[in-house]
Amino acid sequence: MKFSKENFIYEFTRNQATNEEIHENILEGMNVHGANFIILICAIIIASVGLNMNSTAVIIGAMLISPLMGSIIGIGYGVGTYNLKLLKEAFKILTISVFISIITSTFYFSITPITTAGSEILARTSPTIWDVIIAFVGGIAGMVGLTRNKISNVIPGVAIATALMPPLCTAGYGLATKNYHIFLGAGYLFFINCFFIITSTFIVTKALNLPARTNLDDEKQHKVKRIILITAVIVMIPSVFSALNMIQETIDESNLDAFINTELKDQYVIEKNINTKNNTITLALIGEKISRNEFKILENNLHNYGFKDMDLIIKQDEGSISDIEKYISDIKNQSNIFIKDNNVSNKTGDIKEDTNVQEISKEIKVIYPQIKEVYLGYVTSDTNSSKEVPVLILYTNDETLSKSIPTIENWFKARTKEDGVKVYVQMISTEKETKTDNEYKK
Incomplete structure (x- = not known):
């Protein structure tokens, strides 16, 4: 099939529901009253248990039954159609849902005997640009799925991909254990997910030319778009820096391992540390003592492994290496x-x-x-x-x-x-x- 703008528009809209059906689908998804609030509380408890026990399967199950996605898409749709009444209702529902979720998870983590932060909890404390991409693309998929004349299973998939529930539970853990850096990190991740799902929903709403519920002149419409764009850039900045830092740390660790394996074959490295603030690399060695001339060679060779501005510090003890020291060294290097x-x-x-x-x-x-x-x-x-x-x-x-x-x-x-x-x-x-x-x- 020949690709063209006309063909793309046709394929994009050919199974689209009517405007009223789309509107009803959005309203139905926003319904978090009565029984759905009980479902939300159950989902939060299930997700909290999953995080507490480091069980990915349990966390996924909680995300599948969570009704959080509807109100977030409702906000994006409300902004896109300039429907102030729906926008206020969706925002109110989301606020109440978030409040209930954090209170429930905080209560759970306050009474559970296991209060340590597992890897599933820690994974929700350092958002990166990839979380932005997942939320944005997931929001597009969710809104496109809701606008079809046959509702698909896209929404549950988007809920799993964007992981709205775990950050809220992690925020509750942060409050319960007074680890406020965990609370802030998880809160920022949840905000990123919400904001970029809203943004992508707004874009799809505009792309489908869904009718506005309130007439706004062109100047006000452009103002809304500018606000969204500026806010998106501001929200993304911390996540970009976090991603860059994570990439750099991975590269530095890989380069240092290559340096150790190549230049220090006859030494056992029992400690290694990269301090980017002081621009130093510290290696604690056990084995044959390194002379000052050998140290100078090592320092010069270090620059060939991507550490041009780093100073090398070597701490070493002479003597034979005991079996337990070898064991510890090998464990650290897995x-x-x-x-x-x-x-x-x-x-x-x-x-x-x-x-x-x-x-x-x-x-x-x-x-x-x-x-x-x-x-x-x-x-x-x-x-x-x-x-x-x-x-x-x-x-x-x-x-x-x-x-x-x-x-x-x-x-x-x-x-x-x-x-x-x-x-x-x-x-x-x-x-x-x-x-x-x-x-x-x-």
């Missing part, structure tokens, strides 16, 4: 080595699929900010040689963290879904944090 009675065995295999090292590390550091390093792996059980037990090793300079070991063990059990876990807290010596003859820097 290798496939297990230990048995403090001896590295030859057994290899993947860290269990449902145990994500990076997620666990991120979560425990959010809960206990005094933790500096996290190492995770498996050891052979003392009572059953065929069973492997998850081990968590935490490095900190806060002596009080040891008092929290029972609480951390309960969290680690829930997180790995295994019994018999072991948690160790290791103190970071203040001597290691001071500059010695074995620390080189530019």
Whole structure:
């Protein structure tokens, strides 16, 4: 079929419902009175449980039954048709729905015994430009689906893709646990989703030439469009910076790993840190001592890995490397080595699929900010040689963290879904944090 503007318009509008049918579909979707409010509360509780237990399937189920999408599309449709009465009603319904959702999720997270932030919760605290794209494209799909003469299953799919429910539950978690940075991050994600679904709904409404319910002159119509455009740009700016930072962090980590694997083959790196504020890269090494001449070569070679303006700092200790130190180093780099009675065995295999090292590390550091390093792996059980037990090793300079070991063990059990876990807290010596003859820097 030959592509042309006329063919596109024909295909876009050929199965379009009548204007009155579209209007009724929008009103029906906005109906969140009576029983639908009970459905909303149930959906919030289900989503909160899913976030609490790190269950993606449960979260998706909650998004499927959530009635939040209707009022958001109603706002976009109201702006597009200049229907002030419908706009006010849709905004009122959305406000009430958001209020009920946050209150319900806050109540749930206030009474649940599991108060740690899982990966599903943390994933809703740092919106990026990709969330903007998903919300915008999802809003277009949702509005196009609502304007067909046969209603499809687009709306549930859009609700899942744009994930309106989880950010509200995460905001409730932030309030319940007094983690206000989580509350603000989740609130910003929900606002992004709402705003860009509204924006895309407005665009589709205009593209379909749906009739205005209130006559406005051209100047006022252009003013509305300018306000939407300016607001969209302002709303997107933080998400763009967040996405750029995330991309840069990923690139830096990859480049540093390449540097370590290529230039430090004979060393064990037990700690690595990229500090963009001070423009420094710190590596803690165990192994053969690096001379000053070798250090200068390393520093020059570092610039070949994308770190032209970064200074290299190396902290090193002489002496042999114990098996436990090798084990910790390998765990941090997510290798496939297990230990048995403090001896590295030859057994290899993947860290269990449902145990994500990076997620666990991120979560425990959010809960206990005094933790500096996290190492995770498996050891052979003392009572059953065929069973492997998850081990968590935490490095900190806060002596009080040891008092929290029972609480951390309960969290680690829930997180790995295994019994018999072991948690160790290791103190970071203040001597290691001071500059010695074995620390080189530019």
